[in-house]
Amino acid sequence: MNNWFKRNGIHLAIIGIFIAICFVYFSPALQGKALFQSDVIQAQGMQKEIMDYKAKDGKGPLWTNSMFGGMPSYQIWVQYPNNITTYVISFFKAVFPNPIDTVLLYLLGAYFLFCVLRMNPWLAAAGAIAFAFSSYNFQIIDAGHSNKAIAIAFFAPILAGIIMTFRRQYLAGAAITALFLAIEIRTNHIQMTYYLFLVLLILIGIELYHAIKAKTTKEFIKSFAYLAAAAVLSIAVNAGALWTSYEYAKESTRGPSNLTTDKSEPNNGLDRDYAYAWSQGVGESLTFLVPNAYGGASGVSDLGVDSEVAKTLGSKGIPAEQIMPAMQQLYGVGLSTYWGDKQFTSGPWYFGAIICFLFVLGLFIIxxxxxxxxxxxxxxxxxxxxxxxxxxxxxxxxxxxxLYNKFRAVESILVIAALLVPVLAILAVKEVAFHTEDPNKLKKHLLYSLYITGGLLLILIAVPSLLLDFRATGHNQFVEQLTQLTNGDRPFADSIANSLIQDRISMARMDALRSLVFVLIGAGLIWTLINKKLSPQIVFILLAAVILGDMWNIDRRYLNNEKFVEKNVLAQQFQPRDVDQMIMRDTSNYRVFDLSGRQGPFSDSGPSYFHKSLGGYHAAKLKRYQELLDKQFNGSINEDVLDMLNTKYVITSDQTGSKQTVQNRDSAAGNAWFVPSVTYVKNADQEMAAISSFDPKKVMIVSEEFKPMIDLRRIGFDANGFIRLTSYHPDLMTYEYSSGKDALAVFSEMYYKHGWNAYVDGQKVPYFRANYLLRAAQLPGGNHKLEFKFEPASYYTGEIISLIASILLVLALGYAMYLEAKKPDEGAKVVKG
Known part of the structure; x- marks a missing residue:
């Protein structure tokens, strides 16, 4: 044991330093404060019903009716107790407070990768810091994109396992790959995993090419076979999560359109313009080196009282204390330091000035x-x-x-570049430190790299307008709106716009100067390595410190102590208003349509915290529900549709948004009802058209595909019959009914064929879709008990597969560790290929 600590002491020390760095950066977490993350707040509203039933039953439901009329909870919050990786992530969250756990995962995963690349530990630490503190990694933490952040954190260890396998550490590499890939999949951010998969295909292709060239195809095939087995195992570990997500994706807004008459509706996947909405501007790539080249984050937070815009406003007699509020108001018409093409941004993609310089050097010498x-x-x-x-x-x-057309915000693929750029940069430092090349040649490459990066920075400092325009695409429109706000004073509007441009130029120039300083420091450290003026160990430690200083300073612009609040502030985010309290006195089962929010009913999870809402906040609604919103809620709201969705209350507000009122809708159809007639339609287009004007209590609209499930000869309408909900659980709806004859019943619940089953007195009966998206059934006459149970095989069978695969994964890891322990001198060795 003592020998083990001696051999790994430096690694333990570096891990300790990582922990210390995280606690210093996020020191408010030690004071009992919590990070205010908008998406986390939204998630609390989305998950409220799920968590209430989890507390009651010990298990979260697989369905929730708290938003969008009802949907599976797969993409909101689901337990997968048989998945071993669930406990790995839970461990970190239990030991370290948020967001320290996430940043520590960034650091440890990247450090492991650099160690596998046979880096000196201190140089590996420098690389880990460069990746972990990349600005986007902190911006998504600030926004509350927790799953995305954790998915990114496991890129590096997955890559490490793959490299080990290709370097002929077959079992150990494959076992590590399987573990971290399983965790990656478990984070349930398929977009990030997909991007990683794309670049791994390139890696495999390059490895295959060199295997053929070196006549080592047998070794390649063996490595590939181990990796394929690792991938299959990691998928099996996540069988429940993947299977349910696969089912849901086909029925969600990521799936194919049901309508054919709307040509703007994509046949499959997302709308192209929607998917491309957040595209990285070509010129914005300059922010990798100069963070404020495009004005930083959207808004006016970087415009102080000494800014040119503030001086211009002050010149018109606006009091000093009113200047900042005035700028905030002007943000609504386009006053923003950010001038790129994105709708808005939380900040730039900054990889680090030193890292960019070293990346260019790596292109020359690696x-x-x-x-x-x-x-x-x-x-x-x-x-x-x-x-x-x-x-x-x-x-x-x-x-x-x-799958590529299932994802939005295509700029997110830069998370891969944010990992790979530091890898090549740090490999360049290693090459210089332990070079066999002529020092004079290295110096020449050092100068070339300095000329490229330093020259670009000098141009930005001296004549920034030579490279950049500093005018947003809508600049002229911005000036026109300013003119209107200033009562037609065009010269004043022009002066504000010109002052804003000067502020943007100043921000870019100052950050270019800042980056130049760090590039020169980096070049100086590399020069000392080439000339052996300092030991590599000292240079590596200095490099790590300087990279941390560089990245830390930029990250604090976007994620700092001011973003932390007292925990009781977070607890107060969802406070029932008078209208909410009044509605909640009604203990029956109904839906609420809240139109009072400023964000709109379909971008706010607040109402879902208190009610079963027609609105909500989620990136992947049921496709049919979204189509219903587009056709029946765009412009005027279809009251018939509100009725069939059992919308008993509508919340509205006055123009100021300060006063809310409640409309009690007596026409709501209820939880379930019998209808006397059925109208058949040929397709989804006719079905949508039919519900545009109909009485849901008198007729059901049914697609002809379900016609065989209805026997009109046996159906009659019993005016004295009834059907009512007697017990509510998101996964189990229980009704009792009475009818003298077989009857057609409609339920104000979302139709979802992958898991819902209907039972009459314990016997399974068929059901079908009616009114475009509701459940319906032909029920046998008499007095009966009806149950709708959500029991998806994809989840329950998937969990069995997950348990078996988790056991196999643990055994594989244990056996790999046993073999590595038998050959301690070889265990950490990576054969250089």
Whole structure:
């Protein structure tokens, strides 16, 4: 044991430093404060019903009726108790407060990768810091994109396992790959995992090419077989999550359209313009090196009282204390330091000035094939991130690559570049430190790299307008709106706009100067390595410290102590208003349509915290529900549709949004009802048209595909019959009914064929879809008990598969560790290929 601590002491020390860095950066977490994350707040509203039943039953339901009329909870919150990776993530969350756990995962995963690449531990620490503190990684934490952040954190260890396997540590590499890939999949951010898969295909292709060239195809095939087994095992570990997500994706807004008459509706996947909405501007890539080249984050937070805009406003007699509020007001018409093409942004993609400089150096001096993988993969990610700005490439992927059109915000693929750029940068430092090349040649490459990065920065400092325009696409429209706000004073509007441009230029120039300083420091450290003025160990430690200082300073612009609040403040985010309290006095089962929120009913989970809401907040609604909203709620709201959805209360507000009122809708159809007649339609278009004007209590609209499930000869309408909900649980709806004859019943519940089953007195009976998206059934006459149970095989069978695979994964890891322990001198060795 003592020998083990001695051999691994430096690694333990570095891990301790990582923990200390995280606690210092997020020191408010030690004071009992919590990070205010908008998406986390939204998630609390989305999950409220689920968590209430979890507290009651010890198990969260698989369905929730708290938003969008009802939907599976797969993409909201679901337990997968048989999945071993669930407990790995839970452990970190239990030991370390949020967001320390996430940043620590960033650091540890990247450190492991750099160690596998046979880096000196301190150099590996420098690389881990460079990746972990990349600005986007902190911006998504600030926004509350927790699953995305954790998915990104496991990129590096997955890559490490794959490299180990290709370097012929077959079992250990495959076992590590299986573990971290299983955790990656468990985070349930398929978009991030998909992007990783794209660049891994390039890596495998390059490895295959070199295997053929070196006549080592047997070893390649063996490595590939181990990795394939690891991938299958990691998928099996997540069988429940993947199977349910696969089912739901086909029925969600990511799936094919049901309508044919609306040509704007995509046949499959997302709308192209929606998917490309957040595309990285080609010129914005300059922010990798100069964070404020495009004005930083959207808004006016970087415009102080000494800014040019503030001086211009002050020149018109606006009091000093009113200048900042005035700028905030002008943000509504386009006053923002950010001037790129995105609708808005939380901040730039900053990889680090030193890292960018070292990346360029790596392109000159790295000879190993990993350079060509990093370069090709980074270029692909960069080009795809341009989205609508480079449609000839993006459209190929959008139209022809499986699943690619399911994802929005294409700029997110730059998360891969944010990992690969530091890898090549740190490999360059290693090459210089332990070089066999002529020092004079290294110096020449050092100068070339300095000329490229330093020269670009000097241009930005001296004549920034030579490279950048500093005017947003809607600049002229912004000036026109300013003119209107200033009562037609066009010269004043022009002066505000020109002052804003000067502020943007100043921000870019100052950050370019800042980056130049760090580039010169980095160049100086590399020069000392080449000339052996300092030991590599000292240089590595200094490099890690300087990279941390560089990245830390930029990250604090977007995620700082001011973002933390007292925990009781978070607890007060959902406070029932008078209208909510009045509605909640009604203990029956109904839906609420809240039109009072400023964000709109379909972008706010607040009402879902208190009610079964027609609105909500989620990126993947049921497709049929979204189509219903587009056709029946766009412009005027269809009251007939509100009735069939059992919408008993509608909340509205006055123009100021300060006073809410409640409309009690007596016409709501209820939880279930019998109808005397049925109208058949040929397709979804006719079905949608039919519900545009109908009486849901008198007729059901049914697609002809369900006609065989209705026997009109046996059906009659009993005016004295009834059907009522007697027990409510999201996964189990219990009704009792009485009818003299077989009857057609409609239920104000979302139709979802993958898991809902109907039982009359314990006997399974068929049901079908009516009124475009509701459940309906032909029920046998008499007095009976009816149950709708949500029991998806995809979840329950998937959990059995997950349990078996989790056991196999643990056994594989244990056996790999046993074999590695038998050969301690070989265990950490990675054969250089």
């Amino acid at each position: 000879k190993h094939r990993i350079k060509w993988w990093i370069l090709s993969a980074t270029l692909l990610c960069l080009l795809l991130s341009f989205g609508r700005h480079m449609p000839f490439l993006s459209d190929i992927f959008f139209n022809y690559f499986p």
